[in-house]
Amino acid sequence: MKRLINLTPSRGGRWLLGLLPFLLLAMLYMSLSNARLAENPNDRLLPTPSTMASSFYHLATAENVRTGEIVLWTDTFASLERIVIGVGISALIGLVVGILNGGLPVVRAKLSPLVTVASLIPPMAILPILFIAFGTGEAAKIALIVIGVTPFLIRDLQGHALRLPDEQLIKAQTLGASSWQVLLRVLLPQLTPRLLNATRLALGTAWLFLIAAEAIAAQEGLGYRIFLVRRYLSMDVILPYVAWITLLAFLLDQLLAWVSRLAFPWYHAGEGDNS
Amino acid sequence: MSLLAAKRLEKHYGNHVVLENLNFSVESGEFVTLVGASGCGKTTFLKMLLGTEASSRGSLTLDEKPIPNEPGPDRGVVFQKYSVFPHLTVQGNVMIADEFHRAKLLGKSFGSDKRHAIEKARARIEEVGLSHALRKYPHELSGGMQQRLAIAQALMMRPRILLLDEPFGALDPGIRQDMHVLINRLWQEQHLTIFMITHDLKEAFELGTRLWVFDKTRQDPQAPEAYGATITYDLPISRDRPSTDLQEALYQGGLKTHTQETLL
Numbered sequence: 001m002k003r004l005i006n007l008t009p010s011r012g013g014r015w016l017l018g019l020l021p022f023l024l025l026a027m028l029y030m031s032l033s034n035a036r037l038a039e040n041p042n043d044r045l046l047p048t049p050s051t052m053a054s055s056f057y058h059l060a061t062a063e064n065v066r067t068g069e070i071v072l073w074t075d076t077f078a079s080l081e082r083i084v085i086g087v088g089i090s091a092l093i094g095l096v097v098g099i100l101n102g103g104l105p106v107v108r109a110k111l112s113p114l115v116t117v118a119s120l121i122p123p124m125a126i127l128p129i130l131f132i133a134f135g136t137g138e139a140a141k142i143a144l145i146v147i148g149v150t151p152f153l154i155r156d157l158q159g160h161a162l163r164l165p166d167e168q169l170i171k172a173q174t175l176g177a178s179s180w181q182v183l184l185r186v187l188l189p190q191l192t193p194r195l196l197n198a199t200r201l202a203l204g205t206a207w208l209f210l211i212a213a214e215a216i217a218a219q220e221g222l223g224y225r226i227f228l229v230r231r232y233l234s235m236d237v238i239l240p241y242v243a244w245i246t247l248l249a250f251l252l253d254q255l256l257a258w259v260s261r262l263a264f265p266w267y268h269a270g271e272g273d274n275s
Numbered sequence: 276m277s278l279l280a281a282k283r284l285e286k287h288y289g290n291h292v293v294l295e296n297l298n299f300s301v302e303s304g305e306f307v308t309l310v311g312a313s314g315c316g317k318t319t320f321l322k323m324l325l326g327t328e329a330s331s332r333g334s335l336t337l338d339e340k341p342i343p344n345e346p347g348p349d350r351g352v353v354f355q356k357y358s359v360f361p362h363l364t365v366q367g368n369v370m371i372a373d374e375f376h377r378a379k380l381l382g383k384s385f386g387s388d389k390r391h392a393i394e395k396a397r398a399r400i401e402e403v404g405l406s407h408a409l410r411k412y413p414h415e416l417s418g419g420m421q422q423r424l425a426i427a428q429a430l431m432m433r434p435r436i437l438l439l440d441e442p443f444g445a446l447d448p449g450i451r452q453d454m455h456v457l458i459n460r461l462w463q464e465q466h467l468t469i470f471m472i473t474h475d476l477k478e479a480f481e482l483g484t485r486l487w488v489f490d491k492t493r494q495d496p497q498a499p500e501a502y503g504a505t506i507t508y509d510l511p512i513s514r515d516r517p518s519t520d521l522q523e524a525l526y527q528g529g530l531k532t533h534t535q536e537t538l539l
Contacts, residue, residue, distance in 0.1 A: 165357035170327060171425075172360075173346035175372035175432055181382035185371060189362045266362055266412040 047236040056240035071225070072244075079210060079222040080248065082138065086145025087199060087206050093146070094153025095188075095195050101154065102161020102191075103183050112158070119151030123209060127216070136217035141210065148209040149202045156198040157191050164190060193264035200256045207249055278303045278468055279324075279436065284333035285503070286319055292503035293319050294489075297333070299506060301485075303435075306462055308479035309472045311489030315504040317472045320489070321438055324470065325350060337435065348372075351434035355441045358425035359413045365424055366409045369396035372431035399427040403457060419450035423457065430461065439471040443478070455482060486510040 009017055033046035047055075060072040101108045101115070127144055134140040164187070172182045214223030222245050229237045261268050277300035284297035293316040301307060309317050322328040323335060326345045335342050337349070346352070359368050373392035374384045384392050400406055403423040413421055422442055429437060439458075443451045459482060462469055473479050479486055488508035495501045 167354045167357035168360060170325065170346050171352060171354070171358055171428070172371075172375075174325070174348060174350055174352050174429065174434070175375055176348035177375045177382070178379065181375050181379075185375075185382040186360065190360075264362070266414060269412070269414040 044233045045235055047239070051236045052240050055234070055236040056244075059237065059240075074220050075222045075225050076244075076248070078218075078220045079214065079245075082141050082214075082221070083145065083203075083206055083210050083252075086142045086210070087149060087203065089142070090146050090149040090153055090202070090206075091195055091199050093150050094157055094198070095191065097154045098157025098195075099161060099183055099187050099191055101158040102164075103187050104179070108158070115151055115154050115158075119155060121147075123148035124212060127213065131217060141213040141218070144209045144213045145206050149206050152202055152205070153195065153198050157195060160191055160194045161187055193260050193267035196256050196260040196264075200253050203249060203252055203256075207245065211245075277301060278338065280334075280336050280339075282334045284323075284335050285331050286316070286323060286328065287331050287503065291500040294505065295503035296505045299487075299509065301468065303468050304466050306467075306469045306482060306484045307471070307487060308483030308485070309470065309487050309489060310474070310476055310479050311504065313474075315489045315491070317489050318440060321440055321470065321472060324436070324438055325352060348376075348432040349435045350438060351429035351432065351436070352438045353422065353425045353429050353440070353442045355444050356421075359421055359428060361413050364410050364412055365400060365405055365416070366393065366396055368413070368424055369399050369428050369431055372428065376432070396427075396431065399431050400424075402430075402461065403427045417450075419446050419454060422446065422454060426458070426461070430465065430467075433465075436468045436470060439469060441472050441474065444474060451478070458482065480512060483512050486512055 029046070030049075033048055036043045036046050037048065056072075059070075061070065063070055097111065097115070101111055123144055126147065127140075130140040130143050130147075134143055168186055169182060172186050177185070210221075211223030211226070214221040215227040218224040222241060226238050226241050280300040281297045284294065285292070286294040297320075309320070311317050319328060323330055324342065326343050326347065329344055337343075343349075352358075360371070363371060370384075370392045371382075373395055374382055374388075377388050377392070378384050397406070397409070400409065403426055405420060405423055405427065408416060408420065413424065416424065425442070442458075443454045446454065455478065458469075461467065471479075471482065486508065487506045488510075489504045490507040491502055491504045492507060493502040
């Protein structure tokens with residue numbers, strides 16, 4: 001008998017094992033749901049999968065009588081637009097400031113304390129300020145994501161820039177590189193894959209801020225819808241929406257991972273486990 | 276006129292004297308090998324030549340001018356590791372020197388400049404025998420191939436002096452022998468001036484035309500930091516004499532300090 005740490009499941013077995021917890025959770029839900037519905041057929045708290053499917057199908061296909069819009073897609077595009085713009089702006093600022101901070105001690109001395117302090121401000125606490133400053137439109141929601149995510153990205157990239165071996169910076173200088181060229185050809189290309197990685201980690205936080213901002217002030221959006229139907233205890237809408245958001249988050253994450261693997265093969269060479 | 280000269284050169288950090296009383300002059304075309312116990316200041320000395328460490332006292336001149344206080348293209352370097360850029364292919368790693376030179380703004384060449392850079396880089400890569408691996412990334416190369424690449428990269432800008440910091444220390448003995456042949460050939464063909472730190476005394480004798488032993492001449496057991504190391508032996512090595520003879524001579528000459536334990 002091998003030791004436990006040496007036992008590795010086969011490829012097919014790994015799939016099955018990965019699926020098992022999901023199946024167990026699904027069964028648990030079904031049994032609870034059935035028990036409640038047996039007692040009271042009008043119970044709204046744990047709807048059957050078929051009820052959820054039909055509600056979700058309705059949201060995904062039926063046009064609003066007044067506006068002609070389909071609720072699910074309007075919500076999805078509104079939310080995706082906000083998160084992509086927000087995270088995009090954050091990544092850009094994070095990359096530029098991170099590289100400057102990491103590469104130029106003169107800049108780091110000025111900016112680093114500011115970034116550290118800024119990263120400790122709870123972004124939700126300044127959401128009212130954003131609403132006052134930007135109104136309740138798109139700008140405030142995007143600003144919340146940017147404020148929440150950027151300091152993390154800057155600190156992460158700055159750390160990676162500082163961890164690049166000094167030998168590389170010296171080598172570049174002995175090849176005749178100017179400061180600008182070192183930033184552009186040594187730091188930038190090596191930090192970009194790390195930015196993608198950090199962005200993947202930051203996406204979870206970005207979704208948190210997005211849903212929170214939408215819950216408070218919005219006319220459409222995934223977070224807005226969930227908090228709207230909460231008033232009617234519409235679990236048959238909330239649960240599929242949560243699953244939908246999870247799927248979107250997963251797809252965004254995988255997209256970034258795929259881009260990173262495609263564009264920076266040298267960066268992923270050292271990674272054994274790509275799961 | 277000597278290429279590199281030092282007069283009463285000293286380096287200390289606060290009260291900690293690392294190097295003291297260094298006097299030498301090195302002509303163009305010499306191959307100086309530096310040996311000494313770990314932590315005796317060889318690498319600090321190399322950093323002073325590179326310009327990343329400033330001297331504390333005395334003078335260190337390259338072509339009669341004080342050595343610049345930052346690294347520059349007149350002094351090439353190969354470290355034991357991290358010498359090549361992991362995000363560039365073999366060709367990209369060597370080309371980049373020419374691109375730094377020609378494309379001040381973008382650091383990347385296009386069109387005829389690029390073709391010129393590729394041509395030049397391929398000649399350098401050919402010299403170190405990596406032509407079959409032009410498109411490979413450093414992580415796909417063995418340790419020996421990475422060091423070959425680092426050498427090709429360092430020689431791209433035709434530096435006045437080439438600094439090697441234990442370049443072959445992490446390589447297998449067989450590979451190391453190949454690297455000795457390579458560096459020896461490049462040194463002769465291109466009339467390089469080389470400073471090489473090594474832990475391997477045999478290597479130091481085989482490659483160098485001049486051997487420097489770094490050691491402390493004075494030792495205060497109460498205050499080990501009070502005195503620094505200096506060049507205790509400055510031996511000319513002739514290629515005709517077998518290295519074993521010299522090793523013997525060095526032994527009998529009385530290499531009696533703690534360097535001996537580490538080296539011989």
